[in-house]
Amino acid sequence: MVFRQLIRRLGTITRLAVVAASLATVVSFSYFAATYLVSRDGTVSTSTYTSPLTSTVSKDDTTCLNPYAQKGYVWFSDKREEINTTWVPFYSGLLNQKYAAAWNEDGSPAEPVFNAADVYSDDRPPSEVLDTTPHKWMQDIARLHLLLLKGSMIDEDGIRIEPGKKGKELTVDEQNEIKELEQRLFWVKHRRIVILSDSVERYQHAFLCGRLGQAPVIGPYGAQTTTWCHVPYLNFTVLHWHLSSTSTSRPDWWWLSEMKVVPIEERWKKYYLPTVNLTIGVNGKSPDLVIFQSSLWDHRMFVEARRADKHEFGLDLHRPLNWRELRFYMQRIRYIVGLFRELYGDDFPLLYRATTLRREKFGNVGLYDLGRAARFVAHELDIEIMEFGQMVQGYEQFYFDIVHIGKGPLSVLWANMVFWYLFRALGGVEVKGQLVRMPNESGPYKLIDNWDVCHDVYMKDPK
Numbered sequence: 001m002v003f004r005q006l007i008r009r010l011g012t013i014t015r016l017a018v019v020a021a022s023l024a025t026v027v028s029f030s031y032f033a034a035t036y037l038v039s040r041d042g043t044v045s046t047s048t049y050t051s052p053l054t055s056t057v058s059k060d061d062t063t064c065l066n067p068y069a070q071k072g073y074v075w076f077s078d079k080r081e082e083i084n085t086t087w088v089p090f091y092s093g094l095l096n097q098k099y100a101a102a103w104n105e106d107g108s109p110a111e112p113v114f115n116a117a118d119v120y121s122d123d124r125p126p127s128e129v130l131d132t133t134p135h136k137w138m139q140d141i142a143r144l145h146l147l148l149l150k151g152s153m154i155d156e157d158g159i160r161i162e163p164g165k166k167g168k169e170l171t172v173d174e175q176n177e178i179k180e181l182e183q184r185l186f187w188v189k190h191r192r193i194v195i196l197s198d199s200v201e202r203y204q205h206a207f208l209c210g211r212l213g214q215a216p217v218i219g220p221y222g223a224q225t226t227t228w229c230h231v232p233y234l235n236f237t238v239l240h241w242h243l244s245s246t247s248t249s250r251p252d253w254w255w256l257s258e259m260k261v262v263p264i265e266e267r268w269k270k271y272y273l274p275t276v277n278l279t280i281g282v283n284g285k286s287p288d289l290v291i292f293q294s295s296l297w298d299h300r301m302f303v304e305a306r307r308a309d310k311h312e313f314g315l316d317l318h319r320p321l322n323w324r325e326l327r328f329y330m331q332r333i334r335y336i337v338g339l340f341r342e343l344y345g346d347d348f349p350l351l352y353r354a355t356t357l358r359r360e361k362f363g364n365v366g367l368y369d370l371g372r373a374a375r376f377v378a379h380e381l382d383i384e385i386m387e388f389g390q391m392v393q394g395y396e397q398f399y400f401d402i403v404h405i406g407k408g409p410l411s412v413l414w415a416n417m418v419f420w421y422l423f424r425a426l427g428g429v430e431v432k433g434q435l436v437r438m439p440n441e442s443g444p445y446k447l448i449d450n451w452d453v454c455h456d457v458y459m460k461d462p463k
């Protein structure tokens, strides 16, 4: 809290100037002349949400329990059903008599031997454990999309088709399912999400868009700058702003040719700000959620810098980073937080996404160093951590190259997490898999108030 105040925006005038400058740039792009978003914005239908709370718990329950911050494991369900993938949190109580007693009441051993035939015949966690896993939002949204397409209620671009023609091929059950899904998902409508990160997230972003039938739109300077997708019938937009380390310059000793501009200050003005209009949610000021991360490029930058400085031949990925590197990196992560505060103010949720590692089991020490340094900065700046990187450590089989996690179970997990945080930002409360409170559709729209209900508790989650 305190730090959030310290690095808040320099002043309204600066912010307006920044936005104004960006608007001028937006208008000058012929790229935007297509008004991809604007032309389709009108097709959004109004919400049908009227259902009661789906809860067995009290409506006023604001228990703060982040499933993704608990220790647990990824359960892949069935390999053919990656959409069912979920994080299984180990909630307190799991070591009780029922699940883990060593001895039965009669004194005999509860599980005398590790019986492979038993263990591998059914690898599902017990249903009462599965019931406490976080809600699978991606599954819901993908299912709704499929049904709407099937019933010709939307076209392939995700635009609503006029009633009259619709619903013909749907069974009554499917029609009811659509109704139910629309009620549960009404809060996804009109939302804006910004993700500032590297290509690890660019792919995750693209996979999420893909599940909603949208190929990401690539900004005027290429995919390594800005991409976004907009789902018309949901009026839902997710943008990816591509970052290329926290470096303050583009030194001549190294950089990929795609990365023409490296310092975030310059990328901010040249690439990101021209898309800022697409990021503004219904509060007229900010997106509904911002997630950011920088590490792989920083690691590479430090390794390359050392090679250049010492005239070394190979890349030493095994070198732990040193004090000055880490201090530089931490200051720059803080600087990025300041950029967001300057642009959007304080009233929006900001998350730091935990560092993912390289697929190879070697050459990760610098990433561990950066990951810990970033966690420290996030803690000091009162920013919660989206533990994705931590949770997927070791899943090399799902990488499609040295650093990128592919489309599959882990990208479902990533999307579910993003929606979990978005749900919370809108005032939703989920406790042990129960949707205890839905966002209030007519209620005041104050993201940070919603966020702050559990924020202090979540800042204390074990890391």
Ligand SMILES: *[C@@H]1O[C@H](CO)[C@@H](O)[C@H](O)[C@H]1NC(C)=O
Binding pocket: 077, 078, 081, 084
């Ligand atoms: C996957 O999820 C769907 C919907 O919840 C369910 O009907 C199906 O049984 C699940 N599949 C497995 C293998 O658990």
Ligand SMILES: *[C@@H]1O[C@H](CO)[C@@H](O)[C@H](O)[C@H]1NC(C)=O
Binding pocket: 023, 026, 027, 032, 277
């Ligand atoms: C961006 O938003 C501003 C303020 O709402 C508006 O005046 C401007 O026309 C928008 N620009 C584009 C390109 O949509």
Ligand SMILES: *[C@@H]1O[C@H](CO)[C@@H](O)[C@H](O)[C@H]1NC(C)=O
Binding pocket: 041, 042, 043, 044, 190, 191, 192, 235, 280, 281, 282, 283
């Ligand atoms: C779409 O969402 C934006 C941002 O939240 C909002 O300003 C706009 O009014 C929405 N459009 C419609 C047609 O509801």
Ligand SMILES: *[C@@H]1O[C@H](CO)[C@@H](O)[C@H](O)[C@H]1NC(C)=O
Binding pocket: 440, 441, 442, 443, 444
């Ligand atoms: C939703 O918000 C409205 C308007 O602020 C308020 O009157 C109503 O009590 C809220 N409903 C719930 C369930 O909190």
